[in-house]
Amino acid sequence: MKNYLSIFFIILFFSCENDIEINDTWKDIPVIYAILNSGTQEDADGYGFEDPNPFTEFDFDGDTDSDLNNLHFVRVQKSFLGEESAYNYMNISDSIYYDNNNLSVWAEVIDPNYLGSVNPAQISLIHVGENELEQLGIDKLDGNFSIDNHYLYRFPNINDINFNNPDPNVTDISDLCQGGDCNHLYKICVLNNLTGDTAYAITNIVQPLEMFKPHAHGPTSILKLGLESTPFQIDIQPSINAKMYSVSLRFNYLEQSRDSYLFDVENGNALPTTGVVAKYVDWTFSEVVITDQNQLNGSGNRIKKSFYGAEFFTYLKSTISEQDASQPEFYRYPINTFYQNFENSQAVAGIYHRCIDLNITAVNTELYTYLNANAPNYGLNQERPEYNNVENGIGHVSSRSVLNMNNLRIDKQASDSLSFGQITKNLNFACFSNLGTGYLDINFGYYCDN
Template sequence: MKNLSLLFVLAVILCGSACETDFQLEGEWEDIPVVYAFLSEQDTAYYVRVEKAFLQPGGDATQLAQIPDSIYYGVDDVVVALERVTNGQKYTLQRVDGRTEGYPREEGNFANEPNYLYKLPRSVTRLRGGDQFRIIVDRGGQTAPAIAESTIIDSIEVAGLPFSGQLGWGEYARDGKIEWRYYGPGARVFDLRVKFRYRETDPANPAIRIDKEVTWVLNKSVERVTDQVSTQVYRFPSEAFYQFIGSTLEPLNTGTRKFDAVVIEVTAAGPEIEDYLRIAGANIGITSSQAIPLYTNVTGGVGVVSSRYKSVSAELSLDGRSRDSLFNGSYTKLLNFVP
């Protein structure tokens, strides 16, 4: 699983990724809904990506992918609904252009304008941890709808932070750690990241410092270790933190840098993402066939519908030893960090 990213799946949903080409089929014409949703109780609106995957015999997939009508359903051709499984209440989602919602589509094989998504504001109904939901894509007529079901995962939180608010990652030979707690059974796989915030001298105006940030990806898919409500710990060599900074930042020609803060981010995803990553990861390696099997939990279509939750720590500082390693350590001493 370590070669695949939990957050890559989220990018597929909102921004669109080449992953969708897995579902381009050539043969007799067949209308196949492609459905992605990655919902969270933290959302202010719930978004679902719905497209169609087909290739007419002899067609050119590269050309068709650049034609919006080839990948999107017409506005009146499909109805996308969210259903609460416990009481059967259904809510119709409205088609919107992701670009105006803050989700532009990434440049790639597919047309990036427009970027149609289906939206349900949280003001209409609010999903909370433990709520079962169903996404229904109805194309009308005698065609069976595409349906996927999942459960909103309960909250997680970054845990085990020092009371002082200062991280002790200064000794290269010792391990640092990221710790988090989960409160329900749904969170199954975790993405761990550390944001390093600093300021550096503006070359155009030395009296001003520019706010900057780099993100260290520790692990993209850490599996849950127990089904109980528990705290999980991920350990890493403290030295790796400074190696990342040293390999990411370039020395300054003039001016200095000042450290501001470290922020820890843990993102959890549901069992569908765990299954997706495991099935794909199991077939990657020197002994594999290199043919990644298709995972989907969408009946009558293809795609992945699941849930996520993100926890972000408060801004943390570095203790004296950690600052000394940043200012004077072998990996970062040439980066002009000053007290």
């Protein structure tokens, strides 16, 4: 009897299934990403630059209108599951991209005041293939994932409307706030026509940023960063739905090697011409998180950032290599240098450098939460909380407002502080003087402070 039991257990043991199935049953799960950017109420590239004959035209869009963003994209892909390594699937186009003919993608504009009582307006999104993306300057970077048949969807804008034969299904959504009303919600919907399943996500819209100061033109476009005791102030009007503000300054400059500089001198080139490299330094301020309900509603106190000239120059010193004044390796120049006489008396006539860019981004609560969930974790618990606001799918949909106010000026005092001030004199930046004939005289080192 014991022998029979032993044989029975041996047979039972070796006949057990020992394969482990690690994959669940495949299920279609769409992946949706969209961060809608409303732009800014400022004409951030500026106009009316006071100089009657500028060498460089800074008014890039040729108007004085608000720089609202009119390109809003939605990315739709699909998740994949298989027995092999993920690396074997991600480079196969139809593993990560749907056939566009099998999808319907649209946006619904929801008025929360009439939620449930009025059907929201529906806007069909436009499929944007590789050719149009290339024309828009949007290239998919090479990587592990397939770039074949890459596409996006975008909101229609005024360029899509045929005014001679208007299509009722095409609506201009250049302005996400629809003329200033930022209380509407946007629902991004993706229908799989094969399964009948719809994934969606809802977001509010951050009101386009508006500045109290500085502006892209006029006296407030001048950053007076001499080593005086008065700080430079950045004042932002609160935007509806903006939970967090990120502010940074970019200092743009040109750099030449010693050999290139000496070549220009020997060949009588008055301006840096040979081997010039454009460089920049970004100075990012601490983020401002909004807790005041009035500011979230677009009222209340302005969002403020301020700094002293000494702080600015100290940061440059910490990020740009110092030089031996007797034999410098590099020669440097702030970009976009002009003599401006200000006939309208808005500022003192003199040499100005349009070398500062102000960049501000305001994000809504959904994007703020997403950024926090994906921020580096320096604690003992290394598990990240998952954040997904897409129903019946995965991904993220939110909004922001981005302002890029480029080519702000620093004045003569700031230029002098940069070239021969106590903090940055060893960075070897050029000093400039006006020759009174429309030409600038450029010097370095000893010749600047004498």
